[in-house]
Amino acid sequence: MDGYEVKEVMDQVHISSEMQEEIIMNIQKRMENGNKNTRTWNWRRIATATAALVLVSGIISFPVRAFVTSVVKERMESIPKEEVKEINDMVQSKPTEADTFSREYFDSEKERSKELWQAYKDGKFPENVITQVHNEEGAPEGTVCYIRSAGMFKLPDREMSDEEMLEIIDFQHTMSYAAEQSLNGKTPEQIAAEDLAKELAEKAMLEEKVKAAGGISEEEAIEFARKAMEADVGEKAKELKLLIDRPEAEIYGWEVGLVDITDEDEYKGDIAYEVQFDKWDEMKPEVFFSYVCYVNAIDGSISGAYSISGDTEQLDYDDIVWYEH
Numbered sequence: 001m002d003g004y005e006v007k008e009v010m011d012q013v014h015i016s017s018e019m020q021e022e023i024i025m026n027i028q029k030r031m032e033n034g035n036k037n038t039r040t041w042n043w044r045r046i047a048t049a050t051a052a053l054v055l056v057s058g059i060i061s062f063p064v065r066a067f068v069t070s071v072v073k074e075r076m077e078s079i080p081k082e083e084v085k086e087i088n089d090m091v092q093s094k095p096t097e098a099d100t101f102s103r104e105y106f107d108s109e110k111e112r113s114k115e116l117w118q119a120y121k122d123g124k125f126p127e128n129v130i131t132q133v134h135n136e137e138g139a140p141e142g143t144v145c146y147i148r149s150a151g152m153f154k155l156p157d158r159e160m161s162d163e164e165m166l167e168i169i170d171f172q173h174t175m176s177y178a179a180e181q182s183l184n185g186k187t188p189e190q191i192a193a194e195d196l197a198k199e200l201a202e203k204a205m206l207e208e209k210v211k212a213a214g215g216i217s218e219e220e221a222i223e224f225a226r227k228a229m230e231a232d233v234g235e236k237a238k239e240l241k242l243l244i245d246r247p248e249a250e251i252y253g254w255e256v257g258l259v260d261i262t263d264e265d266e267y268k269g270d271i272a273y274e275v276q277f278d279k280w281d282e283m284k285p286e287v288f289f290s291y292v293c294y295v296n297a298i299d300g301s302i303s304g305a306y307s308i309s310g311d312t313e314q315l316d317y318d319d320i321v322w323y324e325h
Contacts, residue, residue, distance in 0.1 A: 071123040076177040087178040094151035099172070102154045109160055116165050120173075126166035146171060206258040206271055206297075215298045218256050221273035225293035228302045229277055232323045233291060240277035240291055258297060267304040268325075269296040301325070 105113060116124075131145040139145050139154045144164040146153055153168055210216075216224070222242065230237040244254050259274050261267040272294040279289045289309040296303050302325035 072121060072173065075125060076173065079174065079177070084178045084181055087175060088181065090148050091175050091179050094148075099175075100150070100152045102152060103157075106159055109165065112162065113165060113169075116162060117169060120166060120169050124166065126163055126170050128163070128167065130167040130171045144168060202260070203258060206260060210258065210271060210297045213298050215271075216273075216295075216300045218273060220300060221295040221297065222256060222275055224295045224300045224302065225273070225275035225305075226277070228293050228295075228305055228323075228325065229291050232305055233307060236289065237277075237291075239279045240289065241279065243276040243278055259294070261294065261303060267294055268301065269298065269303045271297040272303045273297055 131140065131143065133139050133145055133147055135149045136147050136152075136154065139147060142156050142158070144153065144155055144160060144167060156164075226237075226242075229240065233240075244256060246254070254276075256273050256275050259272055260270070261272050262270045275293045275295060277291045277293075279287060288311065289307065291305065291307045293305040294303040295301075305323040305325065307321045307323075
């Protein structure tokens with residue numbers, strides 16, 4: 001899974017761009033530490049489940065892929081085709097799993113980053129483009145640059161200026177745009193439609209397998225998950241609500257879906273229902289708590305479960321709690 005694919009996952013679930021940046025940095029830390037939970041399937045499912053919660057808690061601003069303002073779209077479309085192709089070739093050949101940063105953002109930079117992402121969307125662009133070098137040896141000291149061979153943004157030890165942070169934001173948009181243009185001549189909308197058709201076909205196939213094997217129903221899966229939750233989180237379970245029971249469920253298409261876990265070593269079984277319970281308060285982001293349980297669709301046993309909690313504005317993905325069953 002390359003850097004763009006990681007961004008694709010987050011774009012598809014509408015995680016905001018500033019949150020993407022922080023998540024990618026956390027993912028890279030986990031990879032460097034050999035954390036088994038950074039596998040593609042785990043990352044995709046955690047991102048999806050978490051996005052479902054933060055969507056309605058006021059955190060999400062806009063996805064990179066959407067290019068929700070014409071000024072950003074016009075800026076991207078003004079890039080010469082030769083440059084777009086060159087950047088896409090670089091994106092596709094990067095050796096790293098995701099774009100990384102040479103250091104974490106300072107707290108003050110994190111705050112300004114949120115404002116600058118919005119300003120960029122509104123048409124505030126950097127005066128210059130980010131410096132790019134092939135390897136770290138060629139990186140200039142004391143300034144922001146992008147190391148192409150490593151897929152890394154090299155940041156100065158000091159606090160960055162607004163201009164430097166805008167250059168990073170601009171280049172992240174440019175890389176996403178360049179990769180989109182290489183989708184075999186198809187538009188993002190066509191790709192999305194094909195992905196949806198594939199998803200529906202896979203869903204139907206899983207449903208047929210469960211039916212043929214005499215598996216459990218969605219309602220039974222919810223009850224098994226609820227009992228597992230009560231055992232895993234104790235009294236906290238009384239505060240949580242099934243995600244699909246929320247008024248927003250129909251709007252966002254939330255459901256208790258079947259997922260194929262055949263090749264996932266950490267989970268038990270082949271097909272599972274993904275059931276999510278949560279608690280959040282739009283006015284109190286610090287009360288966020290989500291519990292996600294995978295229930296074996298054939299025998300009702302628990303294939304795996306995890307929870308994530310904290311302030312939705314400062315979620316730390318290293319604090320995910322995994323439960324053994």
